[in-house]
Amino acid sequence: MARLLILWLVLCGAAQAEDIYQFSNPVDRARFEHFTAELRCPQCQNQSIGDSDSMQAEDLRRDLYEQIQAGRSDKEITDEMVRRYGNYILYRPPLNSSTVVLWVLPAVLLIIGIVVVLVMVRKRKAAEGQRQLTPKEQADIEAMLAEHDRKGATSEKDS
Structure with missing residues (x-):
């Protein structure tokens, strides 16, 4: 029975592989x-x-x-x-006046996308670098620096 099944599968596979051209x-x-x-x-x-x-x-x-x-x-x-x-x-139409958009548009969109990303990154970096301190933050920093200077002056006297 198993041999008959194998023979049937082989013959069916061969029938499917037949090329009509x-x-x-x-x-x-x-x-x-x-x-x-x-x-x-x-x-x-x-x-x-x-x-x-x-x-x-x-x-x-x-x-x-x-x-x-x-x-x-x-x-x-x-x-x-x-x-x-x-x-x-045609999956790959020739480059002519009626198909130029198909060939050029992807490259143009890619370039526009890259430019937009670069502009956004530069704006973000510029915004981070120009952040102004609030008056409270400025006062806190000056107090910390003054404290540091006092401790530094005390440490130098001890040495």
Whole structure:
């Protein structure tokens, strides 16, 4: 019984590992894997077409496979996908006038955050250094200094 269970598990695992896209060379397989990781599923918001189980992602994978088999270049494939779905399909859209905010805004916000923190730290240090004593505190300190001077003068006479 245990052998039958092990055999069944091995066969089920092999069935799950079956790849439906067969490539004639490892370069095409690598290109396919690269594209399936880099293209966003239009339906699933934040999943690649390789990770998504949606019908649209399945159609995109099949289309991608056919384009690779037809010998189209990476640029041709990317251009076709962008033409059909816009820059949204790319996880890393190119830097152009419509995407410059996506690329520049994080750096600008980081710089602004650093400047705000530095200004706050400097203001806090300046405020701590300029604190004025109240008249009572000033009188207490003068009394302590006078007491110290008297004790110091007495100690010097004893020595």
